[in-house]
Amino acid sequence: MHYLTDPLQYIFIQRALIAAVIIGVLCACLGTFVVLRRMAVVGHALTHSALPGLVIAYLLGGSLFAGALIATVLTALCIGFLARDESVYEDTLVGMVPNIMFAFGILLISTSKSFRDLFSMLFGNILGVTVGDLHLIMLIALVSLMAVFLFYKELKLFAVDPNYAKTIGMPVKAMHYGILLFLSFTVVVGIQAVGTVLTNALLVIPVAAARLLTDRLGRMIILSCIFAVMSAVGGIYLSYYFGSASGASIVMFAALIFAVAWAYKFIQKAMR
Amino acid sequence: MKFPYCQHRHSSPDPKAPALEIQGLGVSYSSEEKSVLHDVDINISAGWVVALVGPNGAGKSTLFKAICGLLPITKGNIRVFGHPLGACHHRVVYLPQRSEIDWQFPISVLDLVVMGRYVYLGWFKRPQKRDFEIARHALKEMNVLELADRQISKLSGGQQQRVLIARALAQNADLLLLDEPLNAVDTITRQTVGEVLHKIKSQGKTVIVATHYYDQEEGRYDKAIYLKDGKKISSTDVKEDPNNEGCECK
Numbered sequence: 001m002h003y004l005t006d007p008l009q010y011i012f013i014q015r016a017l018i019a020a021v022i023i024g025v026l027c028a029c030l031g032t033f034v035v036l037r038r039m040a041v042v043g044h045a046l047t048h049s050a051l052p053g054l055v056i057a058y059l060l061g062g063s064l065f066a067g068a069l070i071a072t073v074l075t076a077l078c079i080g081f082l083a084r085d086e087s088v089y090e091d092t093l094v095g096m097v098p099n100i101m102f103a104f105g106i107l108l109i110s111t112s113k114s115f116r117d118l119f120s121m122l123f124g125n126i127l128g129v130t131v132g133d134l135h136l137i138m139l140i141a142l143v144s145l146m147a148v149f150l151f152y153k154e155l156k157l158f159a160v161d162p163n164y165a166k167t168i169g170m171p172v173k174a175m176h177y178g179i180l181l182f183l184s185f186t187v188v189v190g191i192q193a194v195g196t197v198l199t200n201a202l203l204v205i206p207v208a209a210a211r212l213l214t215d216r217l218g219r220m221i222i223l224s225c226i227f228a229v230m231s232a233v234g235g236i237y238l239s240y241y242f243g244s245a246s247g248a249s250i251v252m253f254a255a256l257i258f259a260v261a262w263a264y265k266f267i268q269k270a271m272r
Numbered sequence: 273m274k275f276p277y278c279q280h281r282h283s284s285p286d287p288k289a290p291a292l293e294i295q296g297l298g299v300s301y302s303s304e305e306k307s308v309l310h311d312v313d314i315n316i317s318a319g320w321v322v323a324l325v326g327p328n329g330a331g332k333s334t335l336f337k338a339i340c341g342l343l344p345i346t347k348g349n350i351r352v353f354g355h356p357l358g359a360c361h362h363r364v365v366y367l368p369q370r371s372e373i374d375w376q377f378p379i380s381v382l383d384l385v386v387m388g389r390y391v392y393l394g395w396f397k398r399p400q401k402r403d404f405e406i407a408r409h410a411l412k413e414m415n416v417l418e419l420a421d422r423q424i425s426k427l428s429g430g431q432q433q434r435v436l437i438a439r440a441l442a443q444n445a446d447l448l449l450l451d452e453p454l455n456a457v458d459t460i461t462r463q464t465v466g467e468v469l470h471k472i473k474s475q476g477k478t479v480i481v482a483t484h485y486y487d488q489e490e491g492r493y494d495k496a497i498y499l500k501d502g503k504k505i506s507s508t509d510v511k512e513d514p515n516n517e518g519c520e521c522k
Contacts, residue, residue, distance in 0.1 A: 036377060150396060157387050160377040163368055167340045168391040168443075215378045215423040 007240045012127055016246075019129045019137055020232030023193045023202070026141045028210075028224035029148050030186040031203035033179065035211070036159045041091065042079075042180070044200040045098035046187045049075035051105025051196050054121045059112060064121070065136055068188045075101055076180035102196075124195030124247030126236060133192060140185045147182055155179075156217060193232060194247035205254040206231060209261040227257050289354025291318040291447050291478035292339065298347030299331075299338045307346060308334045310503050316495065318353070318446075321469055321479045325486040326499035332482035333369070335499070336449040340366040352447060362391055365445035367436045369452050375425050381435050382407055382420040388442030403442075410441035414468060430464045437468055448472065450481045466492050 007013045034043050050068035057067025079097055083090035129137075148155065157165045158175050166172045190199035210223035235250030242249075294314040300307045309331045316322050324332050337343040339350055341357055350357045352364055365388075382404065389403040399407075411417045414434040419427065427435060433453050440448050453465050469492050472479055486496055 036374075153390065153393075153398060154395070156379070156383075157390060159374065160379065160384070161368075161373050161387070163337075163342060163366070163372060164387070166342055167364075167366055211378070215425070216380070217378045217383075220378050 015129050016126045021229050022141045024228035024232040025225045027202045028206050028228040031207040032221050035207045040204050043203045045094045046072050047196050047199040048102040049098040051102050055105050055108040072184040076184050122195050124193050126193045126246045137189050140189050144182050194250050198247050198251045201251040205258050209258040212261045212265045292316040293351040296348035319476050320494040321473050322495045323486050323493045324482045324497050330499040340364050363446045365440040366449045381422050385439045385442050388439040407442045410438040414438045446477050448479045
């Protein structure tokens with residue numbers, strides 16, 4: 001039992017755990033719609049887009065959150081705007097714009113004198129969450145989760161049959177931009193936990209594991225939340241006891257849950 | 273009354289007007305300069321079941337999408353139950369080719385059918401007990417009530433078609449646009465769709481079925497309209513021309 005309670009004596013671990021639970025729930029709720037709308041690639045792209053914003057904010061001594069948020073939202077809007085007239089396919093833009101942003105971020109890093117803080121941008125450092133960060137994480141999570149709750153019905157229809165949603169008058173373009181915007185918020189929060197390189201894993205892996213175990217949307221969201229929180233908390237404990245990188249530990253924990261879910265499903269099928 | 277999502281004002285159908293009246297219609301996709309439909313004129317009486325016949329690429333889906341407002345009209349006009357497009361939003365429903373719907377989505381058949389009630393609910397309101405009752409009734413009408421709790425990925429092609437029609441009935445639509453419901457289905461499903469069309473017709477609803485295969489011997493259509501390369505090439509009132517034997521467009 002003391003293995004579980006020992007780390008809790010440290011304030012920074014307590015803060016990290018609170019942040020992990022909130023980020024886990026947020027990533028799972030948004031991630032469910034990202035996966036079901038087949039937007040996992042967009043999530044991956046947005047996580048990479050945050051890098052130049054983070055680096056510029058760091059170099060100017062500004063808020064890293066604000067830097068990442070601006071870069072991510074700008075990328076999301078840029079993709080949406082350029083894809084508007086379909087002269088370039090959206091998936092081509094998704095494969096192009098964020099990589100340009102990521103390359104720009106690396107370019108900026110190479111001109112910087114200190115690489116130490118930039119390592120945590122790339123791979124996350126949930127153990128370094130400050131009280132200010134925690135407040136911002138709570139605010140973003142509250143707004144995003146409220147949006148999912150309020151527009152749950154519309155998000156569901158938009159994901160299963162977007163054409164029908166349009167014929168009954170739903171503003172599907174605005175909804176698409178809305179999902180991209182809240183995805184940007186979630187990505188920025190996720191970066192705090194697992195960094196720009198691995199945030200998409202936290203959005204997608206718990207949801208993919210939940211999808212293996214249920215065919216009902218409500219249950220899928222709840223299971224995804226449980227798996228994401230387990231991954232985030234488990235990763236922090238792994239990091240504490242083995243001195244491993246926190247972001248990578250969280251993602252590996254999520255991968256372990258996915259493997260167990262897949263094995264369960266496989267055995268269940270084989271026994272039928 | 274206004275539509276909750278788009279705030280268009282709703283007009284009740286004009287009982288004397290045709291279900292669908294199209295004059296000189298031209299439609300093009302936004303990124304393409306070339307028009308997909310050219311000067312199409314169509315007139316369909318209320319309560320008729322009509323076959324829209326043509327090979328792949330003839331413009332059948334494009335026409336449907338224009339009728340339900342998914343594509344902008346570049347030329348001509350469309351009137352539904354005597355009103356301009358949009359005024360009878362609730363009354364028109366487009367049933368896309370089954371491949372356009374994500375059948376792997378994790379919801380039950382009842383959840384999918386109750387989506388037909390969303391047009392009356394608008395933002396923030398959740399479906400109530402009455403909405404679920406209407407959805408169950410629509411499933412019963414289509415003889416698939418026993419599938420209500422089944423996950424939508426576990427439906428056969430014919431069951432999918434009937435569930436989509438149940439959603440249209442839950443919406444209380446009067447003009448149904450069915451896009452290739454007979455495409456790649458077995459004989460039993462083909463018969464089932466025929467029965468379903470007969471049932472919908474008996475309720476006084478108007479149905480247009482896009483198909484590349486037309487067999488008048490099945491006796492389910494009142495009229496056949498032929499499209500090719502985005503143009504209407506002919507139309508036959510089957511009621512007035514019993515010798516028309518049908519065709520298969522390739």
